[in-house]
Amino acid sequence: QLQLQESGPGLVKPSETLSLTCTVPGDSVSMTNYCWGWIRQSPGTGLEWIGSIYYTGSTYFNPSLNSRITISIDTSKSQFSLKLSSVTAADTAVYYCARHLGAGFNQGFDYWGQGSLVTVSS
Amino acid sequence: QSVLTQPPSASGTPGQSVTISCSGSSSNIGRSYVYWYQQFPGTAPKLLIHRNNQRPSGVPDRFSGSKSGTSASLAISGLRSEDEADYYCQAWDDSLSASLFGGGTKVTVL
Numbered sequence: 001q002l003q004l005q006e007s008g009p010g011l012v013k014p015s016e017t018l019s020l021t022c023t024v025p026g027d028s029v030s031m032t033n034y035c036w037g038w039i040r041q042s043p044g045t046g047l048e049w050i051g052s053i054y055y056t057g058s059t060y061f062n063p064s065l066n067s068r069i070t071i072s073i074d075t076s077k078s079q080f081s082l083k084l085s086s087v088t089a090a091d092t093a094v095y096y097c098a099r100h101l102g103a104g105f106n107q108g109f110d111y112w113g114q115g116s117l118v119t120v121s122s
Numbered sequence: 123q124s125v126l127t128q129p130p131s132a133s134g135t136p137g138q139s140v141t142i143s144c145s146g147s148s149s150n151i152g153r154s155y156v157y158w159y160q161q162f163p164g165t166a167p168k169l170l171i172h173r174n175n176q177r178p179s180g181v182p183d184r185f186s187g188s189k190s191g192t193s194a195s196l197a198i199s200g201l202r203s204e205d206e207a208d209y210y211c212q213a214w215d216d217s218l219s220a221s222l223f224g225g226g227t228k229v230t231v232l
Contacts, residue, residue, distance in 0.1 A: 046223055046226040047159075048223065049212075101172055106221070107157075107172075108155070108157030109157075109169065
C-alpha cells in the first residue's frame with residue numbers, strides 16, 4: 001500500500017502563492033512507470049484535476065488554472081510539489097496528491113494522499 | 123458545471139441494485155478509458171473501477187463498470203449500508219488535454 005503524504009501551510013493569504021509538497025515512499029517518484037498528479041476538492045463540491053508531472057519534468061495542467069500553476073519534481077527527495085499563484089477564496093480546498101495508474105497523464109489515479117486542507121483568508 | 127455529467131443522487135434499499143450514469147462526449151468518454159472512485163466523507167477517493175470495467179484487487183464484484191459510446195455506468199448490485207458514499211467518474215479529454223471528473227453522485231441506502 002503506497003502512502004503519499006501532502007505537506008504545506010494550511011492558511012494562505014489572498015494574492016499570495018499556495019505551496020504544497022507530496023512525499024512518496026522510497027524512490028517511487030523516479031520510476032518510469034508512473035506519472036504523479038494534484039487534485040483538489042472545494043468544500044462540499046466535487047473533484048478538480050489541477051495538473052500532473054512525469055519524472056522527467058514533463059507536465060500537463062488544467063487549462064482553467066494553467067497560468068497560475070507550477071508543478072515540479074525532485075527525484076532525489078522523492079517528492080513533487082505544487083505552487084498555485086495569486087490565490088483567492090475560491091482556491092480554498094482540500095488538495096490531494098495522487099499517483100497515476102501508469103506512465104500516461106490520461107490514466108486514472110490508484111493511490112492518493114490523505115489530503116491537505118488549504119484555506120485562503122487574510 | 124462538469125463536462126462529465128452525473129446525477130447528483132441515487133438511492134436504493136439493501137439488496138437492490140443501483141446504477142450511476144456518466145455522460146460525456148466524443149472527445150472524452152468516446153475515446154478514453156473511464157475510471158470510477160468511491161469517496162466517504164472526510165477521506166480521499168478510492169479507485170473503484172479502471173479502464174472502463176476493471177476492478178482493482180480488493181474491490182468487491184458487486185461493483186461493475188461499463189461504457190457505451192459517450193456514456194459510462196457504474197452498477198452496484200446487492201446494495202449494502204457501507205456503500206453509502208459519493209461516486210465520481212473520470213476520463214481524459216483529448217480536446218482539452220485535461221483530466222475531467224464528473225460532478226459526483228451521492229448514493230443513499232434507504
